[in-house]
Amino acid sequence: MLQAIREKMSGWVLVIIVLLLAIPFALFGINNYFQAQVDTYVAKVNDVEIAPRELQERLDLQRRQYRQMLGQDADLRFLDSPDSKRRVLDSLIEEELRFQDARAAGVEVPKAKLQSEILAIDAFKPGGSFDQNAYVITLRNNNMTPAMFEQRLVRDLASREITARLSESAFVTDAEVDNYLRLQNQTRTFAAVTLNAAEETVPAPTEEAIAADFEARKSEFMTPELVTVEYVELQPSDIKVDPPTEEDLQARYEEQKDRYVVPEQRQISHILFEVPTGADAEAQKAALAKAEAVLAEIRGGKDFAEAATANSDDLGSKQQGGDLGWLEPGASDPAFEEAAFKLEAGAVSEPVLGTNGYHLILVREIKPESRRQFAEVKAELESEYVSSEQARLYSEMAGQLVDEIHRDPQSLEGPAQRVALEIKRTEPFSRAGGPGIASNPKVLEEAFSELVLERGQTSDLIDLGKDHVVALRVVERKAPEPKTLEQVRVEIEAQLRLKAQREQLKTKVAELEARLVAGEDLAAIATELGKTPEQADAVVRTAGNQSPALLEQVFKLPRPGATPVRKAIELNEDQRALVELTAVVDGDPKTVEAAARDAARSQLIAQWTESETKAYVDSLRKNAVIKIAEDRI
Helix, strand or coil: CHHHHHHHCCCHHHHHHHHHHHHHHHHHHHHHHHCCCCCCCCEEECCEEECHHHHHHHHHHHHHHHHHHHCCCCCCHHHHCHHHHHHHHHHHHHHHHHHHHHHHCCCCCCHHHHHHHHHCCHHHCCCCCCCHHHHHHHHHHCCCCHHHHHHHHHHHHHHHHHHHHHHHHCCCCHHHHHHHHHHHCCEEEEEEEEEEHHHCCCCCCCHHHHHHHHHHCHHHCECCCEEEEEEEEECHHHCCCCCCCHHHHHHHHHHCHHHHEECCEEEEEEEEEECCCCCCHHHHHHHHHHHHHHHHHHHCCCCHHHHHHHHCCCCCCHHHCCEEEEECCCCCCHHHHHHHCCCCCCCECCCEECCCEEEEEEEEEEECCEECCHHHHHHHHHHHHHHHHHHHHHHHHHHHHHHHHHHCCCCCHHHHHHHCCCCEECCCEECCECCHHHHCHHHHHHHCCHHHHHCCCCCCCEECCCCCEEEEEEEEEECCCECCHHHHHHHHHHHHHHHHHHHHHHHHHHHHHHHHHCCCCHHHHHHHCCCCCEEEEEECCCCCCCCHHHHHHHCCCCCCCCCCEEEEEEEECCEEEEEEEEEEECCCHHHCCHHHHHHHHHHHHHHHHHHHHHHHHHHHHHHCCEEECHHHC
16 A cells, blocks of 8 residues: 555656645745744843733733722823833833742742632632632633633742741841830920021012023923814613503513512510520520529519510610510521511510520511502602613613724714714813813823824723713814913913022021021021021920921931031922921830830831842842833833
């Protein structure tokens, strides 16, 4: 047989087969030869690439976290800044460096450790214990599969192992804690006079100065970019629904009539003879004997309410004669409920053992099970019918609108007409927002996005919350224009005046500081300024009745010697203060309670760990080959 194959594969047959095989190989080979290999990573850490998708996922996660903290309507445009994206990328690079180092050190994450970490996450325990469905749904909502999440968790646990060991190795001596407490609880006594730029009197800026400033900063004085958008909005409450017929409502009632069943109710009183948790058999027998004795008294004619007030261990009901009100099935302890719902009205039970002891139960009145009739619930049924129809139509129309926009992204008129929605129009607005929907941060983000603003396409549906969506398209765009001098005159005058006030204040304070340092009395200088020195006696660095900026600078001053420390300090661009520091007293570590001392030690250890971790990561960066594609961030 092999010989037959060789014979058939010779001659012109072999030539044809070779040619047929050579053509695709030649084409693919040529294509690969001429096609350049294009890098797509945003960063490369040694030989490991960080893909744009990873960066985008982390940015999306950050956005979701901020929305959870700040609310769905929070303005999160700052997250799109290059600096913000770079910080996120740096964190990804740091994670990769730590993981590579952990892997090189032989760090492994046991499956038991991974499992215990997952089981401990609260998001996966809606009922208090791990729920597999909650696990899958939560991950799906965050665009992850269990495999992806577990892989990330393994990397995170391995990366944290070395820094955890750094933390475990950290220690702080008692002397260091003492020094920290001396500084933390240090008090300072000083007097201060605060001067403000706004208090300085300066001449009005000249026309020449105003014109010169305008010319120098012309590019800054521009009108904002404005856009006008047309949009459609969809919400269930705006959808008109034909009122249901009597037959529709009757059918709905029949389908759901179990909803309108009012279960049997019983007005119950009880007397509790408590048996503490973990009590022995003797305690249980004693409680039972007491219950039987009280039951005998009741059957002998004693009033149940009087017996409850005198004997019940249930503090919540004994003053009301044991009254528990009206109870329905499923509202109480199973043993208690079983006994209570077997009694006739007016009957008292034998002692019933429940979860917290023995009960004597009195059924005072019984309301049998009943059903709300159609006439009673007709209005409710009609409202539910309209709401459910609106919700159904809303879902259908929203889906149809998405399809129509994708089919015709360059126009809103066609999609709006086919979904029967009115096209509305906004007033021109800037990136700062405007009236109506233009005040919503999500609308602003979409209106000035590349897709809508630059490409001229209709946005995807924008979720404004509470089943309210809009889709929009920019119909007018007004570019920034230079403002005239008259439009910005007031602004320029104010800025020039403030600049002159700041310069004058700086000069004035320098002169006053020289007088103060020379020994002139601060109170005398204050009087000259029409001010009164602010006195601070033995204040700590976190004193709530003092300016934080002033305290921060005062606690940086050196200790006074034979004479007070006198100095002018800058609080901000518009404020200076003349300070006279007269006393510095360190805190006494011996007066600090053990708990506060332990907290100080923990804080020092945390600071040490943070510093060492940073040094560790800096070392990894220094010894790694890191490439960042700035143009892809």
